[in-house]
Amino acid sequence: MLSRVPVPHAAARKIQGMILSGELRSGEKVPSQREFALSLGVSRASLREALLTLETLGLLKTEPGRGTFVSQGTPSASRNMARWRYADSYPxxxxxxxxxxxxxxxxxxxxxxxxxxxxxxxxxxxxxxxxxxxxxxxxxxxxxxxxxxxxxxxxxxxxxxxxxxxxxxxxxxxxxxxxxxxxxxxxxxxxxxxxxxxxxxxxxxxxxxxxxxxxxxxxxxxxxxxxxxxxxxxxxx
CATH class of the missing domain: 1.20.120.530 (GntR ligand-binding domain-like)
Structure with a gap:
């Protein structure tokens, strides 16, 4: 009942693999959600959740008005945490x-x-x-x-x-x-x-x-x- 984190990890794992292998390079903009979801064979909702997870981990960074990019350097080197996703509900x-x-x-x-x-x-x-x-x-x-x-x-x-x-x-x-x-x-x-x-x-x-x-x-x-x-x-x- 409680096993495993309830997020679409298949898509997140695939994207992480693309980052680690260099298929998605440091600083590179990821494809549009429509294109990316199609290439990964997942729904856009699942892709959005996967992207949020990877952004929380520090592997991706979203820039308003520009899109989502692969973070530059290692996550621990960035020294930044993602925005708290539930700020509208609880600190x-x-x-x-x-x-x-x-x-x-x-x-x-x-x-x-x-x-x-x-x-x-x-x-x-x-x-x-x-x-x-x-x-x-x-x-x-x-x-x-x-x-x-x-x-x-x-x-x-x-x-x-x-x-x-x-x-x-x-x-x-x-x-x-x-x-x-x-x-x-x-x-x-x-x-x-x-x-x-x-x-x-x-x-x-x-x-x-x-x-x-x-x-x-x-x-x-x-x-x-x-x-x-x-x-x-x-x-x-």
């Missing part, structure tokens, strides 16, 4: 704060129900994140990150919380994708280490530890995006 800080509260609780609850197969899947996704960051496959890196969090959410025994997570998922996952262009190698190494600490806490069946490790990870991701949020939600009791 990005609110979404990060919601993630800390919601995913922290999910991690704590899921620590009691995750199976050995799911633990192995979490480890595999973390390895995939690391491997694809090193190879420059940003889409695969992001897909593995999103799947990591989705596996944990899927194991949550509180189905109402799972439904809430699913209803907010597009906004929540956008906060995972958006900092990629300004994520340097040191921060990615730290993020991967945080994923491994989350796995260890989940394996220990320690609700408080699993909650705090997830909240700390999301807080650090927010900090990477220039937003300072406390890593834990105060207890109102």
């Amino acid at each position: 990005v800080a609110d979404v990060f704060e919601t993630r800390i509260m919601l995913e922290g609780r999910i991690a704590g609850l899921s620590s009691q129900t995750l199976t050995e197969i799911e633990f192995q899947a979490l480890e595999a996704e973390t390895d995939t994140m690391e491997r694809n960051w090193e190879s420059g496959d940003l889409l695969a890196n992001v897909e593995a990150d999103l799947e990591f969090h989705a596996i944990i959410a899927s194991a949550c025994p509180n189905r109402m919380i799972v439904d809430l997570y699913q209803s907010l998922r597009n906004k929540l996952t956008e906060t995972q994708i958006r900092p990629i262009p300004i994520t340097d190698p040191a921060r990615m190494r730290a993020s991967i280490a945080e994923h491994r600490r989350i796995i260890r806490a989940l394996r220990s069946r320690d609700v408080a530890k699993a909650t705090s490790e997830m909240q700390n990870h999301i807080s650090n991701t927010a900090r990477c995006a220039g937003i300072s949020i406390a890593s834990s939600v105060p207890n109102s009791d």
